[in-house]
Amino acid sequence: MTALLYVLLAIVFAVAIWQIASILNLKSAIATEKDNNTQGILFVAFGVFFYGLMVFSFWKYSVILLPEAASVEGERYDNLYLITMLLILVVQAITQFLLFFFAFKYRGVKGRKALFYADSHKLEMIWTIIPSVVLAGLVLYGLSVWNDVMDASDAENPLIVEVYAKQFQWEARYAGDDNELGLANVRKIKGINTMGVDMTDKNAMDDVPVRELRLPKGRKVIFKFRSQDVLHSAYMPHFRAQMNCVPGMVTQFAFTPKMTTEEMRANEETIAKVEGINKIRAEKGEEAYEFDYLLLCNKICGSSHYNMQMKIIVEEEAQFNSWLKDQKTMAQVVQ
Amino acid sequence: MSTHHHKETFITKYVFSTDHKMISKQYLVTGIFMGIIGVFMSMLFRLQIAWPEESFTIVEAFLGRHQDGGVMTPDMYLALVTIHGTIMVFFVLTAGLSGTFSNLLIPLQIGARDMASGFLNMVSYWLFFLSSVIMLISLFVEAGPAAAGWTIYPPLSALPQAMPGSGLGMTLWLVSMAIFIASSLLGSLNYIVTVLNLRTVGMKMVRLPLTIWAFFVTAIIGVVSFPVLLSAALLLIFDRSFGTSFFLSDIFIQGEVLHYQGGSPVLFEHLFWFLGHPEVYIVILPAMGIVSEVLAANSRKPIFGYRAMIGSIIAIAFLSTIVWGHHMFVSGMNPFLGSVFTFTTLLIAIPSAVKSFNWLTTMWKGNLQMNTATLFSIGFVSTFITGGLTGLVLGDSALDINVHDTYFVVAHFHLVMGVSAIYGMFAGVYHWFPKMYGRMMNKTLGYWHFWITAVAAYGVFFPMHFVGLAGLPRRYYSNTAFPLFDDVADVNIVITLFAILGGASQIIFLANFFISIYKGKKAEQNPWKSNTLEWTTPVEHIHGNWPGELPTVHRWAYDYSKPGHDEDFVVQTTPLLDGEEES
Numbered sequence: 001m002t003a004l005l006y007v008l009l010a011i012v013f014a015v016a017i018w019q020i021a022s023i024l025n026l027k028s029a030i031a032t033e034k035d036n037n038t039q040g041i042l043f044v045a046f047g048v049f050f051y052g053l054m055v056f057s058f059w060k061y062s063v064i065l066l067p068e069a070a071s072v073e074g075e076r077y078d079n080l081y082l083i084t085m086l087l088i089l090v091v092q093a094i095t096q097f098l099l100f101f102f103a104f105k106y107r108g109v110k111g112r113k114a115l116f117y118a119d120s121h122k123l124e125m126i127w128t129i130i131p132s133v134v135l136a137g138l139v140l141y142g143l144s145v146w147n148d149v150m151d152a153s154d155a156e157n158p159l160i161v162e163v164y165a166k167q168f169q170w171e172a173r174y175a176g177d178d179n180e181l182g183l184a185n186v187r188k189i190k191g192i193n194t195m196g197v198d199m200t201d202k203n204a205m206d207d208v209p210v211r212e213l214r215l216p217k218g219r220k221v222i223f224k225f226r227s228q229d230v231l232h233s234a235y236m237p238h239f240r241a242q243m244n245c246v247p248g249m250v251t252q253f254a255f256t257p258k259m260t261t262e263e264m265r266a267n268e269e270t271i272a273k274v275e276g277i278n279k280i281r282a283e284k285g286e287e288a289y290e291f292d293y294l295l296l297c298n299k300i301c302g303s304s305h306y307n308m309q310m311k312i313i314v315e316e317e318a319q320f321n322s323w324l325k326d327q328k329t330m331a332q333v334v335q
Numbered sequence: 336m337s338t339h340h341h342k343e344t345f346i347t348k349y350v351f352s353t354d355h356k357m358i359s360k361q362y363l364v365t366g367i368f369m370g371i372i373g374v375f376m377s378m379l380f381r382l383q384i385a386w387p388e389e390s391f392t393i394v395e396a397f398l399g400r401h402q403d404g405g406v407m408t409p410d411m412y413l414a415l416v417t418i419h420g421t422i423m424v425f426f427v428l429t430a431g432l433s434g435t436f437s438n439l440l441i442p443l444q445i446g447a448r449d450m451a452s453g454f455l456n457m458v459s460y461w462l463f464f465l466s467s468v469i470m471l472i473s474l475f476v477e478a479g480p481a482a483a484g485w486t487i488y489p490p491l492s493a494l495p496q497a498m499p500g501s502g503l504g505m506t507l508w509l510v511s512m513a514i515f516i517a518s519s520l521l522g523s524l525n526y527i528v529t530v531l532n533l534r535t536v537g538m539k540m541v542r543l544p545l546t547i548w549a550f551f552v553t554a555i556i557g558v559v560s561f562p563v564l565l566s567a568a569l570l571l572i573f574d575r576s577f578g579t580s581f582f583l584s585d586i587f588i589q590g591e592v593l594h595y596q597g598g599s600p601v602l603f604e605h606l607f608w609f610l611g612h613p614e615v616y617i618v619i620l621p622a623m624g625i626v627s628e629v630l631a632a633n634s635r636k637p638i639f640g641y642r643a644m645i646g647s648i649i650a651i652a653f654l655s656t657i658v659w660g661h662h663m664f665v666s667g668m669n670p671f672l673g674s675v676f677t678f679t680t681l682l683i684a685i686p687s688a689v690k691s692f693n694w695l696t697t698m699w700k701g702n703l704q705m706n707t708a709t710l711f712s713i714g715f716v717s718t719f720i721t722g723g724l725t726g727l728v729l730g731d732s733a734l735d736i737n738v739h740d741t742y743f744v745v746a747h748f749h750l751v752m753g754v755s756a757i758y759g760m761f762a763g764v765y766h767w768f769p770k771m772y773g774r775m776m777n778k779t780l781g782y783w784h785f786w787i788t789a790v791a792a793y794g795v796f797f798p799m800h801f802v803g804l805a806g807l808p809r810r811y812y813s814n815t816a817f818p819l820f821d822d823v824a825d826v827n828i829v830i831t832l833f834a835i836l837g838g839a840s841q842i843i844f845l846a847n848f849f850i851s852i853y854k855g856k857k858a859e860q861n862p863w864k865s866n867t868l869e870w871t872t873p874v875e876h877i878h879g880n881w882p883g884e885l886p887t888v889h890r891w892a893y894d895y896s897k898p899g900h901d902e903d904f905v906v907q908t909t910p911l912l913d914g915e916e917e918s
Contacts, residue, residue: 002396014846018854021780021847029775029856030863031705039705039782043713046789050717053797061801064822081734088724095691095720102698103713106634107705113903114896115700118637118918127692128685135681138727142681143674145733150670167497167588186587196587225667229588230491231600233665233740237806240737242665246600247490248584251667277821289818296817298740298808300484301491302498303409307816 033110040107047100051093063276066237067269070293070314071255073149074240080145084138149241152254158220161213163295164195165225165232165245167302170295170310171195172213176206176329186228186247196228197330205331208324213295213312215257216320222254233299236312238264244299257314264314265291351461353453356876358460359439360771363764366431367848369467371841373422378838380415383407385824385831387813401479409812413482414500416810418474420485421508423753425515426470428618430463432760433557436621437526437550439767443869444544446535446886448879451528455521462518466511473507481508484810486607489582489600493574496589506575509568516565523554523561530554535868537888541645542907544867544892545638548645549624552652556613556620559656564610567603574598604666608659615752616655619719620648622759623690626712628892629762630694632865633709634701635903637893637918640693647686654683664732665739673732680730687723691716702896702903706863707781708766714789715758721793722751725800740810743803746796754792761785764848769862773874774855780847784840791837798826864904867892871908890917 031039069078106114154160160175162184173195175181182204188196197204215221225234227245234253235242243253264270270291278288297308315323352358379398382391383406390405401411438456442449450456473480482500483492487508495502530551534543543551570581574595582603583595631638638644660668660676694716703709725747728734738744761784768776802823807814814820861870868888872880886908894905899915911917 002392006393006396010842014842014849017780017843017846018777018850021777029769029778029858031709031778035778035782036703036705039710040703042786046786049790050793053793057798057801061798061826064801064805064826066804066806077733077737080731081728081737084727084731084734088727092721092724095695096717098695099698099713099717099720102695102701103703106698106701106703108635108702112702114635114702116637116896116898117639117696117700118893119640119642123692123696124640124643124689127689131685131688135684138731139678139681142677142731142733146670146674146677146731149733149736150673186585187592189587189592229586230494230497231488235740235806235808237737242736242739244666246667247586248597248599249601249667273822277818280821280824281818286818289821291819294817294819296808299488300413300810303413303812305413306409306811306813309817 031108033108036108040104043100043103047097050096050100063272067264067267067273069238069240070257070259070264071239071241072258073145073255074238075258076145076148077240080141083141087134087138149255150253152222152252154222156220158222158254159216160222160224161215162195162224162226163213163234163245165227165234165297165301165308167229168297168304168308170213170234170297170308172210172310173197173330174208174210174324174327175203176208178203178206181224182207182330184226189228193330193334195226199330199334205329207330208327209330209333210327211310213310214320214323215312215314216317217257217260217314219317220254220256223252225251225253230301231299232297232301232308235296235298236293237296238293242298260314260316261291261293262315264293351457353449353457354876354878355438355442355450355453355456356771358456359435361460362430362434362438362463363771365464365467366427366435367845369422369426370431371845372471373419373427374838374841376415376419376422378835379407380412380419381831381834383412383812385828387815410479410482410499412812413484413498413810414480414504417482417484417487417500418470418480421470421481421512424485424614424618425512426467428752428756428760429519429614430515432756432763433550433553433617433621434460434463434522435760436546436625436763436767437522437554439771440544440546440869441526441529441550442533443770443872443880444547444867444892445530445533445538446868446881446888447529447533448881448885450525451533452525455525459518459521459525462514462521466515466518469507469511469514473504473511476503476507478502478504480504486611487571488607489571489574489603490586493571493583494586494588494593506572509572509575513565513568516561516568519557519561523557526550526554527558535885535888538907541642542888542891544624545627545641545644545648546621546624548648549620549627552648553617553620556652556655557617560610560613560617563606567606567610570606571603601663601666601668604663605659608662609656612659612662613655615748616651618756619752619759620651622715622756622762623648625759625763625766626694626715627697628867629708629712629766630697630716631893631895632766632863632904633704633706633712634698635704635895636697636701637895637897638693639696639699640689641891641893643689644693647689650686651683654679654686658683658730661730661732661735664735670732677730677732681727683730684723684727687719691720691723704863706765707776707778707785708762710782710785710789711758711762711765714785714792715755715762718750718758718792719755721797722747722749722755726751737806738803740808741803742799742807742809745809746799746803749799750792750796754796761844766863767869768848768851768855769858769874770869770872772852772855773858773876774851775858775862776851776855777847780843784843784847787840787843788837791833791840794833795830795837798830802826802830861906864902866894866904866906868907871906894918
């Protein structure tokens with residue numbers, strides 16, 4: 001019933017709008033010279049709003065952005081991002097200016113004839129070739145970063161970690177002393193063996209299952225992703241990393257953490273962001289927040305998709321190694 | 336078409352009509368109706384995003400059992416974003432936009448009496464109508480409508496255990512889409528055949544208005560890519576109902592192992608995006624065609640670089656079929672493929688840049704008539720550039736990694752294909768309303784409609800980029816589970832307020848549209864002083880469009896302000912003057 005009321009309200013509103021327009025006797029339909037003038041000026045005003053909104057957004061919202069990348073590869077990402085963004089902003093500023101300026105400057109005047117100007121081979125060449133050259137540069141740089149980021153070769157004695165997704169939580173498994181993950185399949189899931197690790201595989205015995213992800217600073221980490229039910233996406237924004245977890249296959253990604261959690265907490269950008277957050281939390285009477293790296297799900301996966309997360313801790317390698325040693329291996333867990 | 340007229344009944348004239356002009360109006364009104372629902376859904380979920388735990392009577396009123404005390408359930412939230420996307424992309428911007436204007440303008444602008452097959456055209460509309468009805472029925476099923484996102488990736492969409500929306504709601508979604516695709520294919524084939532075969536004397540391909548080029552190429556993309564989505568939908572139906580494993584493998588859900596083995600969700604992603612990406616060009620090309628036509632006519636200038644415009648339409652169409660993988664950079668496909676798709680994707684920036692600069696140059700030194708359609712066309716160029724530029728981030732595999740599936744993507748595609756295409760559609764409606772209904776729309780309401788919409792659209796989607804860059808994933812019911820995103824809440828409130836403003840301002844359009852049909856000022860034959868053939872037909876619609884002979888065409892569509900002519904427009908049927916060169 002209330003729904004019907006809302007619909008009726010909208011209809012009444014619509015009729016009212018028309019009535020107001022009729023009362024003002026504005027049944028005219030074609031722009032007059034006066035309209036051209038007013039609308040031309042309004043485009044200038046809109047240009048001011050447009051640039052104002054851009055400047056305001058950058059000024060006000062820059063603080064909510066992610067702090068600098070916490071991985072070696074992420075640093076290259078940030079560079080490429082910065083260059084691309086600068087290019088975008090320059091092109092944006094120029095073209096939008098021309099658009100709003102032309103709308104104002106060439107607003108219709110009675111009796112004036114427009115310039116009959118249908119084609120210019122030279123101009124067409126200019127705006128075909130310049131974007132082509134700029135894009136060629138972007139593509140080449142982008143591909144070099146891409147190859148770097150997607151390089152999951154084990155040349156540098158990387159740490160191997162499996163990240164395992166299910167509705168709606170994350171688990172992980174370290175490859176253990178042999179640094180080789182044991183085979184696994186969802187058909188082997190049984191009781192405490194929640195990731196379906198194949199306990200007949202000798203590589204599996206020393207694997208270390210965990211519910212909290214810790215990473216060593218300065219050592220390359222290769223992540224192997226699996227999912228047991230639907231698509232998930234392992235998103236680690238602070239490391240500029242993301243990969244889908246696909247049932248039935250193993251996907252992978254690698255990066256080298258370069259800042260420990262403690263170091264990131266002491267980072268200027270992080271401090272500014274956390275201060276902002278805590279101001280808001282204090283107003284709401286919530287407890288203060290302390291920065292942590294996060295792994296979150298970024299592929300729609302069901303009702304609780306919005307709360308599928310795991311904390312990541314980056315620490316010095318020695319600290320990490322001693323932590324890992326304290327964890328139970330698969331062999332210990334299953335027995 | 337014969338001159339023999341049989342008696343028209345109400346049913347053959349207004350319901351099962353084979354007249355392209357009536358079918359065009361049917362598409363438009365159905366599209367507008369679906370648009371109201373799609374936009375209204377976005378208002379509801381924007382309330383949830385801005386004020387996650389608050390109770391709203393409007394939510395309580397409309398969502399029935401899918402809400403609790405005025406707060407929608409997480410499943411309903413996902414259903415709303417899913418159906419919003421589906422309705423806006425397919426039902427409004429594909430059928431509503433392309434269906435309306437291809438039907439209206441193809442016969443009228445090429446000088447034909449009707450579509451090649453009026454009957455298929457009618458079937459096409461009624462299939463679209465049927466698919467709309469089924470999609471709307473799916474909103475009322477017990478467990479709720481499809482909710483796996485408009486991309487319906489399996490296994491989520493395949494397994495009723497994975498989410499409530501993947502039960503009957505998903506089945507209806509798939510049936511609706513299969514019928515929709517059949518409708519789209521019939522329509523597209525008709526458009527292609529009509530443009531190729533029924534052009535009037537003198538209407539060479541290189542004299543066609545850019546609208547027709549856009550509709551023609553759009554139809555070709557549709558015929559090439561929609562069948563692939565149909566096959567994906569059919570295989571998904573098989574997986575869901577007949578136990579096959581095309582897209583499913585090794586699944587353990589709710590405590591049991593399912594029998595599926597050997598399939599791959601990545602295969603579905605390939606099939607989906609083989610349509611899904613061309614689809615955004617199916618949406619945007621007709622809008623580009625409309626904007627080119629409206630800008631030239633209202634600048635009183637020829638469209639700049641006519642042949643380059645045709646070339647870039649064809650280039651975009653070709654490239655659109657080889658870039659789908661940029662939606663899958665993080666899907667787990669081979670990274671080498673990522674490199675290839677980055678390359679092809681960024682190539683699209685070139686024809687897009689050419690088109691944008693050509694529109695700017697078309698306005699340069701023009702004599703701009705600020706009709707409502709002009710405003711929306713200028714708005715189109717603005718949002719297309721703003722949205723298109725961030726494509727440089729998303730199309731680059733290396734940069735996509737960190738913004739993939741965040742609000743940055745949502746902001747990008749809403750500007751470049753959502754808002755832009757809607758602007759194109761509005762420009763078309765305001766410009767050709769006199770042709771469709773024989774009356775004019777109100778100018779003042781049109782201005783108000785444009786300016787509020789323009790401010791609201793940027794107010795929504797500009798700050799949204801920052802939300803994405805803060806790392807907030809899309810399709811999150813609420814971000815209260817992450818203190819990390821607490822500082823995004825304020826931005827989300829700003830966005831929602833602008834969204835409500837933008838949504839509500841569409842009531843101005845609706846009022847203007849529906850009341851103008853009956854009470855608008857009577858239209859003249861050629862109100863905008865355009866060159867194209869549709870304005871040589873009588874204001875009152877007749878079967879066969881032209882009362883006597885079909886017109887003969889002597890020149891291209893863009894002789895505006897041509898030196899040597901008294902008027903600042905020269906209709907295409909005007910023979911060349913002595914010694915006049917064709918442009």
